Amino acid sequence: MAKFPSVEFFNALKDRINADPERLRRLGTTDVVLVVKIDHPDRSECFEVTFAAYRCAEVRAVPNARATRARAVIVEGPDAAWREMIENIQLNGQADLNHSLNSLTLLDTPMRVRAANQLDTDLFYRYQQTLQEYFDGAGAPVQ
Amino acid sequence: MSQLSESVEQAVEGIAEIRRGKLDLTWMNCNSSGWGVRSKPRDERGLTLEDINADPYYGRVPDHGAAHGSMAPRGCDVPPETPSLGCYDINDKSLVWADNVEELYEEAAVHQWSSSRDIPWDQLTPQPEDLEKAMCQVCTNLSEVEFVAGDMPAKWLWHINHDFHEVKCFLATQIMDEARHLEVFRKRALANGGGLLRASPASENLLRLIIEAPNYTVGSALMHILGEGFVLTMFRNGEMFSLTPVEKKIFRLCMQDEARHVAYGTMHLKYFLERHPERESEIHEILSQGEAATFALNQSRENAEARAILAGGSVERINAGLVKLNHLFVKQIHEYLHRLKIAGIDRSHKLAIPAKLPI
Numbered sequence: 001m002a003k004f005p006s007v008e009f010f011n012a013l014k015d016r017i018n019a020d021p022e023r024l025r026r027l028g029t030t031d032v033v034l035v036v037k038i039d040h041p042d043r044s045e046c047f048e049v050t051f052a053a054y055r056c057a058e059v060r061a062v063p064n065a066r067a068t069r070a071r072a073v074i075v076e077g078p079d080a081a082w083r084e085m086i087e088n089i090q091l092n093g094q095a096d097l098n099h100s101l102n103s104l105t106l107l108d109t110p111m112r113v114r115a116a117n118q119l120d121t122d123l124f125y126r127y128q129q130t131l132q133e134y135f136d137g138a139g140a141p142v143q
Numbered sequence: 144m145s146q147l148s149e150s151v152e153q154a155v156e157g158i159a160e161i162r163r164g165k166l167d168l169t170w171m172n173c174n175s176s177g178w179g180v181r182s183k184p185r186d187e188r189g190l191t192l193e194d195i196n197a198d199p200y201y202g203r204v205p206d207h208g209a210a211h212g213s214m215a216p217r218g219c220d221v222p223p224e225t226p227s228l229g230c231y232d233i234n235d236k237s238l239v240w241a242d243n244v245e246e247l248y249e250e251a252a253v254h255q256w257s258s259s260r261d262i263p264w265d266q267l268t269p270q271p272e273d274l275e276k277a278m279c280q281v282c283t284n285l286s287e288v289e290f291v292a293g294d295m296p297a298k299w300l301w302h303i304n305h306d307f308h309e310v311k312c313f314l315a316t317q318i319m320d321e322a323r324h325l326e327v328f329r330k331r332a333l334a335n336g337g338g339l340l341r342a343s344p345a346s347e348n349l350l351r352l353i354i355e356a357p358n359y360t361v362g363s364a365l366m367h368i369l370g371e372g373f374v375l376t377m378f379r380n381g382e383m384f385s386l387t388p389v390e391k392k393i394f395r396l397c398m399q400d401e402a403r404h405v406a407y408g409t410m411h412l413k414y415f416l417e418r419h420p421e422r423e424s425e426i427h428e429i430l431s432q433g434e435a436a437t438f439a440l441n442q443s444r445e446n447a448e449a450r451a452i453l454a455g456g457s458v459e460r461i462n463a464g465l466v467k468l469n470h471l472f473v474k475q476i477h478e479y480l481h482r483l484k485i486a487g488i489d490r491s492h493k494l495a496i497p498a499k500l501p502i
Contacts, residue, residue: 028254029188053188097391102382102398107470118481119409125375125402126250128395 001138004086005038005079007061010047014056016137023133024054030130032123033069035062037076048072049134051127056134073124075101077111089139101132173220176200188253192245192309208234208304217306234304237418238360241410244309247403251316254403256396258327266388267335273458274386279337280449281381282328287342288374288440289328291350292404293321295366299359313407320400327393334389345443349436356429360415364426365433367408368482373437375401376475377450383467384453405482412486426488431495438496441472469500 002008017024024030030051038045048068050058065074081104088099097103101124104111115121124131145152160166182195196202201218209217212227233239241247270278296314303311332339353370356362378401381394416423440446447468448461455464476498483490 025253029250031250053186055187097382097385097388100382100391100395102379102395106379106383107467108474117485118478119406119485121478122375122402122406122482125379125398126406128398132395 001090004083004138005036005045005047007047007059010036010049010059013134013137014049014059016140017130017134018055021054024130027130027133029053030127032127032131033072034124034131035065035068035072035074036082037065037074038082039076039078044076051130051134071116071120071123073113073115073120075105075111075113075124077104081110085135086138089136091139093139094136095132101135102128170220174218177218177220188249191249192312193249196245196309204236204240204309205306206236208236208306210234214305217308230301231304233299233302233359236307237415238358239303239307239310239411240414241310241407242414243406243410244313247407248309248313248316251313251320251400251403254399255316255319256323258323258330258393261396262327262330262392263388264330264334268387269336270386271457273452274456275335275337276340277449277452278335278386278390279332280340280445281453282332283339283341284343284346284446284449285374285377286325286328286332286339288346288350288370289321289324291353292366292371293318293325295353295356295362298354299362302359317404317407320404324397324400327397331390331393341445343440343443343445345436345440345446349433349440352429352433352436360412360422361425361429363408364412365429367404368412368486369430369433369437369479371401371404371408372479372482373441373475375405376471376478380450380454380468380471384450386453409482409486412483412488416487423488427490427493430483430490431493434495442500465500465502469502473499 002012031053032051034049034051036047036049038047044064046062046065046068048058048060048062049056050069062068065072065076068074085095085099085101085104089095095101095103101111105113105124113121113124115123147155177200180198180201182190182198184190185194196204204217208231209215209221211221211225212229212231213221213225214228215221215225269275296317300311300314300318303314305311329339349370353362353366356365375398378394378398382391382398385391385394412426416426447465451461451464451468452458453464454467455461476494476496480491480494
């Protein structure tokens with residue numbers, strides 16, 4: 001697996017989820033721009049993951065959270081929290097009860113979700129299963 | 144003497160005329176303005192309501208529904224002798240419409256899941272008695288309240304003019320969603336050695352307010368934005384206090400459904416208030432009543448204690464659970480107020496309930 005965090009890493013997750021189109025059809029359409037914002041003490045890294053219809057369409061690095069597409073949903077947290085989540089997924093094959101996106105963002109710590117308005121934030125809830133399965137791809141066996 | 148009615152006799156004679164070669168075929172040449180349409184899917188989604196509504200003839204949703212009062216589909220030729228069904232008295236688009244309703248209907252149609260098949264029931268494990276009882280109480284309450292969001296749309300569905308079929312289709316998906324929620328929580332309560340526990344009188348007070356709402360928009364504001372907004376956050380909570388992957392999956396899938404309902408309600412209220420600003424006070428009034436009823440429901444002993452036990456991890460840690468629930472309550476209020484802000488209504492200084500719990 002490519003090193004976290006990197007465009008290559010998120011592209012690998014994209015390729016993994018797109019490799020099962022039947023699963024994506026079962027999950028239903030997903031139309032959201034998700035921004036993964038990883039906070040370091042001195043800087044942040046942002047990766048924009050675009051979902052459209054039945055696929056993960058694109059991954060790109062963006063300089064900051066303001067440089068993203070319209071209606072983006074930003075999930076932000078410290079690097080350590082992101083790494084712990086990814087390591088938990090890799091250990092268990094999927095996020096356990098305490099390391100899902102929802103669990104980690106629920107109390108706004110260690111991560112939180114934000115968007116331009118509440119309706120856009122709610123997109124995070126509307127497509128939660130697909131978003132979780134995208135990240136759970138980090139735990140999939142290498143083909 | 145024939146036992147057939149006059150209309151049946153006429154229909155039988157009509158078939159006989161076709162057999163004799165005496166054809167009508169006038170129906171082939173009606174509605175010429177609406178002929179020649181080739182709606183196409185814009186992407187891999189297939190042919191959606193938005194695709195067919197791109198056609199200006201069929202896609203125009205009128206501000207006032209057709210007066211014929213029948214179920215004739217929008218855009219077709221309606222013969223003058225078509226009888227009115229006498230039930231469609233919601234004929235103003237602003238009373239039901241939301242600009243996201245077509246998108247939400249299509250999303251709902253492809254996001255249907257099965258509580259029988261899509262929940263990993265084999266991953267249930269025995270739990271400490273206090274936690275199992277708390278989970279069963281939460282499931283009892285959710286099974287109790289969820290179907291008001293089926294009963295309420297059903298109450299109004301057959302009043303809504305058929306020209307607004309997009310709204311009716313979406314509400315039908317909501318009824319299906321809520322049926323699924325009712326039964327999945329019932330199933331969870333009955334699947335791990337527990338059972339259903341106590342119904343909640345406080346729940347019924349809120350449910351009655353929703354069912355007895357004097358009009359659809361008021362009912363929608365109460366249910367979609369207030370009630371389901373709070374339940375949406377509760378479903379998020381649910382993943383936090385899930386005992387096994389079973390509850391986690393249940394709450395996550397329910398969360399997706401609920402978020403669609405809230406999105407419709409928010410944008411319907413926005414559409415409505417943009418056209419009827421004079422009715423804002425009516426919405427404030429019902430939300431005040433609804434907030435009080437919702438707060439009483441959430442803080443009823445059986446509901447508050449059960450959720451606090453789950454959030455804390457045991458009866459002994461109920462106070463720790465209450466602290467977590469307070470944080471979530473603050474979030475619930477925050478999200479509710481921000482959805483109302485999108486809809487064009489500010490209740491930040493009018494809340495009928497505390498903005499945080501006395502903990």
